[in-house]
Structure formats: structure tokens, C-alpha cells
Amino acid sequence: MRTLLAMIIGGMLLASPLPALAADEAPEDPSALPDGDGRDETFYSCTACHSTALIRRSGFTRQQWDDLMDWMVEKQNMNPLEADERKLIVDYLARAFPPRRTRPPAFNNPFATN
Numbered sequence: 001m002r003t004l005l006a007m008i009i010g011g012m013l014l015a016s017p018l019p020a021l022a023a024d025e026a027p028e029d030p031s032a033l034p035d036g037d038g039r040d041e042t043f044y045s046c047t048a049c050h051s052t053a054l055i056r057r058s059g060f061t062r063q064q065w066d067d068l069m070d071w072m073v074e075k076q077n078m079n080p081l082e083a084d085e086r087k088l089i090v091d092y093l094a095r096a097f098p099p100r101r102t103r104p105p106a107f108n109n110p111f112a113t114n
């Protein structure tokens with residue numbers, strides 16, 4: 001009886017999806033991001049605090065990426081980017097990581113500042 005119970009519980013544990021965290025811990029270089037103008041600048045400005053995983057799993061419009069820069073500065077203490085560099089990086093992000101699926105109509109931009 002004990003064994004049967006252990007098997008059932010064990011099976012439930014195995015069946016539950018485990019978050020794939022380990023893959024994101026490896027040291028990265030700019031090739032973790034898709035090729036394109038501004039890739040290296042993006043990599044070096046954006047991976048001081050987190051890996052590229054947060055960026056790669058995201059898909060935003062240019063406006064949303066631009067808003068995200070403000071959010072990163074205001075809420076996450078990122079050093080503000082120089083205007084030229086910000087344009088280069090936001091252009092790159094908008095090209096490399098566009099929105100992937102249509103949002104529900106009620107979607108509110110969580111990065112909007114007001």
C-alpha cells in the first residue's frame with residue numbers, strides 16, 4: 001500500500017512541469033541575441049542585471065520597447081541611455097523582438113508611466 005502511494009505521488013511529481021532555469025545561467029555573449037545593427041550595444045547595455053532570457057522571451061512594439069526603457073530606468077535603476085544609443089537599441093529590439101501574438105483587447109501596457 002505504501003509503495004503504491006509512493007508511486008502515485010512520485011508520478012504526480014514527475015508529471016509536473018519543472019521550470020527550465022539552468023539553461024539561462026550559462027555565461028552569454030552577444031551571439032545569444034539575433035544578429036542585427038545594435039545587437040552588441042543591446043547586449044552590453046542590457047545584461048548587466050539579467051541574462052538575455054528576459055529579452056528573448058519578450059515581444060513588443062517599438063513604442064512598448066521605448067516605454068520599457070523608461071521603466072527600466074525608473075523602477076530598476078538602469079542608467080539612462082544616451083539618445084543615440086537608446087534609438088539604436090530600441091530600433092534593434094523592435095526589429096528583433098516584435099509582438100508575437102495579438103493581445104486580448106483589454107491589454108494594458110504595464111510599462112506605461114501614467
Ligand code: HEC
Nearest residue numbers: 045046047048049050054055058072076077078079089093
Ligand atoms: C539596472 C539593471 C537593469 C538593466 C541595466 C536592464 N534591466 Fe531589464 N530588468 C531589470 C529588472 C530588475 C527586471 C525585473 C526582473 C523581474 O521581473 O524580476 C528587468 C526586466 C526586464 C524585462 C522583462 C519585463 C517583463 O516583466 O516582461 C525585459 C524585457 C528587460 N528587462 C529588458 C531589458 C533591456 C532591453 C535592457 C537594456 C536596454 C535592460 N533590460 C537592462 C533590470 C535591468
